[in-house]
Structure formats: structure tokens, C-alpha cells
Amino acid sequence: MKICVIGAGYVGLVSGSCFADLGNFVWCVDKDKQKIDMLNNNQIPIFEPGLKDLINKNYSSGRLKFTTNLNLAVKNSDIIFICVGTPTSNKKGSADLRYVYKVVAELSLYINKFKIIVTKSTVPVTTGDKIEKIILKKKRKKLFEVVSNPEFLREGEAIRDFRFPDRIVIGANSKIATKKLKSLYDPLIKKGAIFFSTNRRGAELIKYASNAFLATKISFMNEISNLCEKTGVNVEDVSIGIGLDKRIGSRFLRVGPAYGGSCFPKDTKALTFTGTLFKTDLSIIKSVIKSNEKRRIFLTERVKKILSNKIKNKKITFLGVTFKPNTDDMRQSSSLLMIPYLHERGAKINYYDPSGEKKEFSRLKNVFFCNDINEACEKVDLVIIHTEWDEFKSLDFKKLYRKRKFKIYDMRNLYSPRDMKKQGFSYHSIGRQN
Ligand code: UDX
Ligand code: UDX
DSSP: OEEEOOOSHHHHHHHHHHHHTTEEEEEESSSSSHHHHHHHTOOOSSSOOHHHHHHHHHHHTTTTEEESSSHHHHHHEEEEEEOOOOOBBBTOOOOOOHHHHHHHHHHHHHHOEEEEEEEOOOOOOOHHHHHHHHTTTTTTTEEEEEEEEEOOTTTHHHHHHHSOSSEEEEOOHHHHHHHHHHTTTHHHHHHHOEEEEEEEEHHHHHHHHHHHHHHHHHHHHHHHHHHHHHHHHOHHHHHHHHHTSTOOSTTTTTSSSSOOOHHHHHHHHHHHHHHTTTTTTOOHHHHHHHHHHHHHHHHHHHHHHHTTTTTTTOOEEOOOOOSSSSSOOTTTTHHHHHHHHHHHTEEEEEEOTOOOOOOTTTTTTEEEESSSSSHTTTSSSEEESOOOOGGGGGGGHHHTTTSSEEEEEEEOHHHHHHHHHTOOEEEEEESOOO
């Protein structure tokens, strides 16, 4: 099939290159000319494992093309996926849909025959209805169908999540569109993916409810870990013990510094805003948002305690600053709160992250990017393991220690308190007896 993907971001680039890899012809469009030029020069603007090879393979086969020309791409496609950003607007946390509506208004000019317009971006319930109204100003109803096909891609594992999804959700108010999308996804369905179709608003709500539930699971476990610390229980035992119940499931019960990323924080807020709009109090999700925000502050202040309330002039190293491993994405990462907080209180901060230096810290005069772990951990008072990149999972602390005995604050519980204590390290972690 001939496909147009609008928005060459984390979602659009992965979706576009994966659709091309399924044998379709894909135009990937973005308004950012610099980004398109990079892609046409074999450079990838984001850090996503496997994406470079996937793009190269399909670009050289001629199945994947990058352009800023929306007119050309829409006219030469049957299915148009909208993958532009839907960030949180400052107005009470609702989703900012201006990019979606702008793209829709423009693409409707170029509809020259029947098209299926698909929202893959996370959009609030009823957005499809509004998109339909915008297009109807320019085109007759029989020339298009608007469909919801939300993405469930995790950054760092997005290609695998596309290729082996638990389910493909299609929300359409027409059988033709559902049939067309089902044949597009046929190669994945043949490999076991479950195809689930509902109406358009149903699919829009499934996406938000999914992310909000996952965020709830994480926040629930994070709060239980606070109780574990007070009651002398190992939070990992609790997460295994409850996760063995098939009704709960063992995934997304890992404690950490607070969930971040471009989705959970944005989507939980947007869902509560939808609740308000439809006069429905989503009190559980509101408390998840509050609990997660409180956790960021609570765990940041723990640094003060670990350093016996003396932060000024202390040398602190962050191992990992991204919101999760295998991505360069800093959106809503807890390091964005922790590092400025410690910097304001006079700490000198090194950080090392495998995805490279971060512009977010460039204006902080006592925050330095280090090119490797040894350099970052030299003569410091405290090492904070913030993001669970693989290379932090088997550190040789004795070797890193050589110049000065530093304390360790393991925010991802990568090491065992017992072993660390046996080796004489001053080790702090989450939800366990340190
Ligand atoms: C984002 C959200 O993270 C995700 O939850 C939502 O489902 C889709 O939007 P992401 O790929 O991370 O996904 O967005 P982003 O990385 O911001 O990329 C959006 C791209 O769209 C950017 O490259 C931007 O230049 C492009 N864009 C935006 C257009 O091409 N045209 C526009 O009018 C606006
Ligand atoms: C999430 C959803 O998983 C995905 O389905 C949706 O399409 C987009 O949003 P993503 O945000 O990329 O994906 O990453 P994810 O792996 O879900 O992690 C999100 C945050 O939760 C990260 O900050 C991560 O550290 C945290 N997390 C995740 C935990 O703290 N504990 C866990 O057990 C899992």
C-alpha cells in the first residue's frame, strides 16, 4: 500500500520505517527541513536501537522517502498517518492539538481521491470527530474516513513493540476503513498480533486508559516501596509476590525515581482533563499524578539525607540522566528536577549518559558532562545511578573507588544491599534495607 506518515519524530519515524519494512511504499513528511535533510543524508535525528539500519535498508530499496512536501505525499498515498506531537498545553494539562489540527487543515487541501486519515498520535476522545469537521469544510464525506490507530511503542524498544504488538487497535466508524487497516497490518496478524476493532472514540480512550493504568501500576509500586522501607520488607519480594497473580501481571512493577517520558506524564494529565470536560471525576488518575510529582521531590531530598544535609561543595555524579535506558529522550526525566535542585544548593555535578551530552544542563555552570564512567566517578562524594543503562549493571566499584570512597545511591536497585555492605560500600537504594 501507499502510505504517508506525517511527523518524523519517535513515533512517526519508527512507524514509517516499519510500514516500509512490511513492503509498503512510505512517504515520511516533516515540517522541520533540517530533520528531513538529515534523514536524506543518512543521519538519524533520534536515538532508537535498530532504527538506523531499518531506515537505511528501506530508504535504499526506494520504499521509504523523506520530504517536507505534504502535497506530494498526500496525493500519492491511500492511508495518511498523523504522528505529530501532542504535548501538554499549559491550560490545565490538556493535550495541545494545534499541530494535529494544522496538519489536518493542510492535508485536506490535497485529498484528490478516497483517503483514510489515521490518528496515531495520542489524541483525546472526540478528536477524530473534530478532524472530520475540519476536513468536511474542504472535502465531501465520501472522499475520506477518519480512523484512530493508537501506538503502544515504548522508547528504546519501539521497533520490537511495532513488530510484535500485544494488540493492534483500530477505531473506525466504517467497515471499509477497518478492512483496509486490517490488510495493512496483515503480516503482523499472521505472526500472532491480535487485531481489535472498535469505534473511533473507543480506540482514542483505549490509548489513554492503557497509559494511565501503566502509570498507576508504577506509582502503586513506588508508594508500596516507601512502606517497605519503614517495615523492613524488600520491595522486590512484594513485586514478585503480587506479580505472580495473573490478574496483576509481573510487568511494570519496577520501583524507580518516578515515571517520566513524553507519554505517561502528558497522557495522565490529558485524561483527567477529558474527565473534567465530560464531568467525570477521575480521582485515581489525579492521585497518581500527585503521587508521582511528590516522589520526584521526596527522592531528591533523600540525597540531602545521604550527604548528612551537607550539599554545598559536595561532588555528585549522575550515571544516566535520560528518563529510561536506550533512548536520548529527556522529556520529564527526574534528573531535570534533581540536577538543578542540587546545583542550586552548591553541589558540583558530573554526569555520564551513553546517549551523550544534554543541552538541558548546558546553562548550569557547575554541571559537567563526562565522556566515561571512570572520569565521572573520580574523587566524588556520591554516585547516583539514575537510569538503568546496561553498562551500569556490572560496575567495578573497587576500581572506581581508587581515589576516594564515595557513597552510592542506586535509584534503580541494580545491586544487592547485602553484597554492597559486605564489600564495605555505603550503599542506598529504594524500598529495601540499606
Ligand atoms: C509524540 C508523543 O510523544 C506521542 O505520545 C504522541 O502519540 C505523538 O507525538 P513523538 O514522536 O515523540 O510522539 O513526537 P515528536 O518527537 O515531538 O515528533 C513530532 C514530529 O512532528 C516532529 O518532528 C515535528 O517536527 C513534526 N511536526 C509537528 C510536523 O511535521 N508538522 C507539524 O505541524 C507539527
Ligand atoms: C510508554 C508506554 O509503555 C507505551 O506503551 C506508550 O506507547 C508510550 O508510553 P515509554 O514512555 O516510552 O512508553 O516508556 P516506558 O518503558 O513505559 O517507561 C515510562 C516511564 O516509566 C519511565 O520513566 C520508566 O523508568 C518508568 N517505569 C517503567 C518504571 O518506573 N517502572 C516500570 O516498571 C516501568
